[in-house]
Amino acid sequence: MTASGLDEAVAEAFVEQRGRLVAVAHRMLGSRADAEDAVQEAWLRLARQDAASIDNLAGWLTTVVGRVCIDMLRSRKSRPEASYDDQLPELVVTEDNDGAPEEDVLLADSVGLALLVVLDTLRPAERLALVLHDMFAVPFEEIGQILGRSTDATKMLTSRARRKVRGTHRSIDERRQQRAVVDAFLTAARSGDFEGLLRVLDPEVTWRAHTARGVVVRLGATEVAGKVQHGIRAKVTARRVLVNDEPGIVAWSGKGKPLSVMACTVVDGRIVEILSVTDSERLAAMDLPGRPD
Structure with a gap:
């Protein structure tokens, strides 16, 4: 394959992965705009990378987006003086169906946008581990590579994050x-x-x-x-x-x-x-x- 052909194939593969990457970043950051920025940064890094050296593009992109999100979360926490009071959070308005089965209500509570409030109480590494494993089924080994931790340490980190979330779960x-x-x-x-x-x-x-x-x-x-x-x-x-x-x-x-x-x-x-x-x-x-x- 020629260099231009390889570049075209990588671009197409990125487009295929983009929706999933934005979803991951959105859960991590709680903002669609910030999620788009994180994925754009991943694309810029991919453009500077020798694509031929990447064995698993999906895994590589997940790793990069995860690390970008962690950096963004840490940056937020390092600037507590920044005020978001005047910024309007992203609002998603949906029907409130009183007749929904209880299982649906619990599901909405566990994976809905309201969970972002709870996720804000977690440390960046805990948040990444919980989001990637429990919401996107990324293996602990891959998450550990993103965080620079062993698989066992990543499991414990995810378990701790899960307990914190359950402690705020509403009945x-x-x-x-x-x-x-x-x-x-x-x-x-x-x-x-x-x-x-x-x-x-x-x-x-x-x-x-x-x-x-x-x-x-x-x-x-x-x-x-x-x-x-x-x-x-x-x-x-x-x-x-x-x-x-x-x-x-x-x-x-x-x-x-x-x-x-x-x-x-x-x-x-x-x-x-x-x-x-x-x-x-x-x-x-x-x-x-x-x-x-």
Whole structure:
């Protein structure tokens, strides 16, 4: 094969692997944009590599992407002063099917985007080991080569990470309670029940709203409830959904135009944090479920 033919074959092989690599990086980094950057870096390194010397391209690319992701995670932790409060995390809005089998609910909890919150509590090496082995079935031996550890040490590392994740795993009952709290919030909002809103809002609740003009932060149950109560004057239709696999709300105007997406964090039976998006451009970029009839 000629050099140009080899280059073309390598490029085609990279394209075939790209989707899997982005998925790995996305689970590692929690950001689609960062995942794309990590995979692009792998491509640049591949372009500088003698492709003929690579026996297993898929394994080589997984190794490079894994190491790039570890470097990016360590860089984040080394700059704790960097604030992400004003940055909007990637939001995935899906239907919330109350009738889903319990097994489906557990599966969503174990592999959904909500797991990224838990993964943030792990060290970079633990996170890589857990993601590659438990989500992408990469053998311990290969993961150990990425981390520079023995196979046995990698197994222990993955086991420790798995125990940490299980320690934060939510039960079916907890998920049902979270849904009930968001439903109560919706009911109180629709009727303008100020006291009802206060009952489901944590006294120190934070509402961070991403608007077309920037980020607006409201603090405390009284201020948040007052804003919600004021908002009922508009004729809107709202329904409960899942936002990153957590209970949330989507609201539409009377003409069916999306007005807002709200992600609610529920702890001990009360909403402790609300993240909302009202920026029409951002809403238009989201794949939202249809408005109820």
